[in-house]
Amino acid sequence: GVTQSPTHLIKTRGQQVTLRCSSQSGHNTVSWYQQALGQGPQFIFQYYREEENGRGNFPPRFSGLQFPNDSSELNVNALELDDSALYLCASSAPDGYGYTFGSGTRLTVV
Amino acid sequence: RKEVEQDPGPFNVPEGATVAFNCTYSNSASQSFFWYRQDCRKEPKLLMSVYSSGNEDGRFTAQLNRASQYISLLIRDSKLSDSATYLCVSKAAGNKLTFGGGTRVLVKP
16 A cells, blocks of 8 residues: 555754655555645645646645655655644556555644 | 535434535536545545446445536445545546545444
């Protein structure tokens, strides 16, 4: 399946954070979502073949990478208190088949 | 206005009862629709896809009304284990999923 690390993280406002995701075998499309408490997940961006090919309404301090083995990173610079959320990674085939979420990374910014 | 809107609930349901709830979507370009289930502090998991003809999976029935742009989910013979948040999801071209805020269902003995 899709694995994410770390599971929990506490950071201080202004710091930078990197979250990691390993795709399900055979999946080469990775998407990242932010889920604030009590809300539905919000699309951050998607990567296919190591390039970003879709982005939601998030500022440039949210950036990502996809590696040749289809694993992915989400980087957030200059953390703000409102960045506290569950960050979900999902992998799928390019046509969306088999869309699968990881168990998420819970980020707390203090 | 949010692209996918849901009643947040909670819907308090006696065990064995039927519960139904809807969501509405505003993007007429949406091509596919889904219901996801999310347990507390866990990741969303696909419950079922939603088709215009209506589809059923055991005790769960989903329906899509494109003319009115709403999606429904009905749960029959509710079990305690059905307590969760149900997320309505639309997908336009590409793989981006647009989630509603979720409807919380609490099934009580």
